[in-house]
Amino acid sequence: MNPAPAMTLAQTSLMAIFQAVAVVIFIFIVVPLTTFAERKVLGYLQDRLGATRVAGHRIGLTGALNRGMWKLGKVPFLSALRGLPMFIGDIIKLLVKEDIIPDKADRAIFIIAPALSMIASVVVFAAISFYPGALFTFPKAFPVLGGLPFTGFITDMNVGLLFILGIASVGVYGIVLGAWASNSKYPLLGGLRSAAQIVSYEVPLTLSLLAPVILTGTLNFNEMTRKLATEMPLVAMPLLVVSFLLYLTCGFAETNRMPFDMPEAENELVAGFHTEYSGMKFGFFYLAEYINMIVVSALATSFFLGGPFLLPFGLHKFVMHVPYLGAPNAIWFVLKIIFLLFTFIWVRGTIPRYRYDQIMSVAWKYLIPFTLIVVVVASVIHYAA
Amino acid sequence: MKKFLKTLFPIDIAKGLKLTGTHFLKVLGTANRRKVKMHVTQEYPEVPVKLAPRFRGRLTMLKDEQGEIKCVCCLACEKICPTQVITIESGKKEGRKTKLPTRYDFEMERCIFCEFCVESCGFDSIILNHQFELAAYNREDFSIGMLGSQNMFDLTPAGKFSYSDED
Numbered sequence A: 001m002n003p004a005p006a007m008t009l010a011q012t013s014l015m016a017i018f019q020a021v022a023v024v025i026f027i028f029i030v031v032p033l034t035t036f037a038e039r040k041v042l043g044y045l046q047d048r049l050g051a052t053r054v055a056g057h058r059i060g061l062t063g064a065l066n067r068g069m070w071k072l073g074k075v076p077f078l079s080a081l082r083g084l085p086m087f088i089g090d091i092i093k094l095l096v097k098e099d100i101i102p103d104k105a106d107r108a109i110f111i112i113a114p115a116l117s118m119i120a121s122v123v124v125f126a127a128i129s130f131y132p133g134a135l136f137t138f139p140k141a142f143p144v145l146g147g148l149p150f151t152g153f154i155t156d157m158n159v160g161l162l163f164i165l166g167i168a169s170v171g172v173y174g175i176v177l178g179a180w181a182s183n184s185k186y187p188l189l190g191g192l193r194s195a196a197q198i199v200s201y202e203v204p205l206t207l208s209l210l211a212p213v214i215l216t217g218t219l220n221f222n223e224m225t226r227k228l229a230t231e232m233p234l235v236a237m238p239l240l241v242v243s244f245l246l247y248l249t250c251g252f253a254e255t256n257r258m259p260f261d262m263p264e265a266e267n268e269l270v271a272g273f274h275t276e277y278s279g280m281k282f283g284f285f286y287l288a289e290y291i292n293m294i295v296v297s298a299l300a301t302s303f304f305l306g307g308p309f310l311l312p313f314g315l316h317k318f319v320m321h322v323p324y325l326g327a328p329n330a331i332w333f334v335l336k337i338i339f340l341l342f343t344f345i346w347v348r349g350t351i352p353r354y355r356y357d358q359i360m361s362v363a364w365k366y367l368i369p370f371t372l373i374v375v376v377v378a379s380v381i382h383y384a385a
Numbered sequence B: 001m002k003k004f005l006k007t008l009f010p011i012d013i014a015k016g017l018k019l020t021g022t023h024f025l026k027v028l029g030t031a032n033r034r035k036v037k038m039h040v041t042q043e044y045p046e047v048p049v050k051l052a053p054r055f056r057g058r059l060t061m062l063k064d065e066q067g068e069i070k071c072v073c074c075l076a077c078e079k080i081c082p083t084q085v086i087t088i089e090s091g092k093k094e095g096r097k098t099k100l101p102t103r104y105d106f107e108m109e110r111c112i113f114c115e116f117c118v119e120s121c122g123f124d125s126i127i128l129n130h131q132f133e134l135a136a137y138n139r140e141d142f143s144i145g146m147l148g149s150q151n152m153f154d155l156t157p158a159g160k161f162s163y164s165d166e167d
Helices: A009-045 A061-071 A086-096 A107-126 A160-168 A171-181 A185-216 A221-230 A234-254 A279-304 A330-350 A356-384 B002-008 B011-030 B076-080 B116-120
Strands: A129-137 A149-153 B059-061 B086-091 B100-107 B126-128
Touching: A009 A086, A009 A107, A009 A149, A009 A279, A009 A330, A009 B011, A086 A279, A107 A160, A107 A171, A107 A279, A129 A221, A129 A330, A160 A185, A160 A221, A160 A279, A171 A185, A171 A279, A185 A221, A185 A234, A185 A279, A185 A356, A221 A279, A234 A279, A234 A330, A234 A356, A279 A330, A330 B011, B076 B086, B076 B116, B116 B126
Parallel strands: none
Antiparallel strands: A129 A149, B059 B126, B086 B100
């Protein structure tokens, strides 16, 4: 890693603002595409086609395309992407829809809750590293920023992992407060379930991340990624694979995704904690869920799939000196995130929802003992190697 | 113990993921092709829809090879109809042994397409055809008799809304 040149506080904060904007742009590109991918992939998994037309058959752009192509006797051009403009429709709908606050709701908390949920999931990106080092350097001709590097991470904290875990667990407050402030039965039940579930799964989630921490001996995000990809002994590989699967399971539970989506069990609780929300407030919850998916994928990618390095689990040291493939690349990172997002949807299309007591027993009876064993084995490997 | 091991090693989950994954790849590979089709979606308004052979559409009367109405006015369909949408008046015709309907009214607005009438018919003189674009703007369009453009022997003319009407 090339050390950053000495920067003044003003330059550093300006750079951080630029990077934060870049991250937000990244999020707002990936999230709508994920919602589209969710429709499409779920459809394909179930032998359907998913979204194929937008804004009606008659007047819609894709409707016209569909009609014209079928009249020519052909499958429409780029048939898989016909439903893509639907995410624009989603955004317009969320922005334009009437924002209703129930009479008996606790107004202030009702408004704060979705923002809290959203902020907690976005702030995590402050500590996530897309690339260890400078992505590019601003040319000297630039007025203020000339010669400054645009790094692939916003901050390089000593305790990056702790920061991430701490902020990520704030997200549950958004759900619980929103549920309580709605002053309605279904949201409250959903919120309570969510609180119990997320508190339970926080434990194995953190414990499953403890194995990499023990093996690397650091909490710094960049260091951990680099050491896990390049310096791990091969003995640790099965352990890291197990750890990865455990982390992913807990990640599904943390993001309230399908096998564990107790908070919004549609057939039992209408829509769970966001039953009373509409318009952009609901949109924030919706966004937060998808951003949480990206966060969990990013963490899994960096710690278990090698992050910006090509090969995970310490295998990267064999391709270290190959040109291009050996060097870390932000593209690998993004590709791995995309693969994990696909996995999220894949699992949603495959596994039906657990019962509530089953979810709890999986967390306390299986995952926590298992992660504890993993931690013990990790310590043994660390001291033996 | 077996259950414990099953919970410990998610073999069933892996099997399920494999199954849906293969379906995903199959549909992904053939979604853009016209001949091979792995998905079950029918892109209805643009592509003519393929219906199951036993699809229950609108009630239709059949004629035999000589162009004679097959119905003999046994009133079985009228009696069995749960919503009582069929009204039959019988008459006579020279050179025909059995009776002949002079009036066969079918009020489609109340029909529930249960196919009891067809099942009860001992002479195979009525069927439910495969027409399903039956919506109309006027109530009168649902009263189907033996005469007029909306009759029991032909298909209902498609309404103005219909996509298949477009060409």
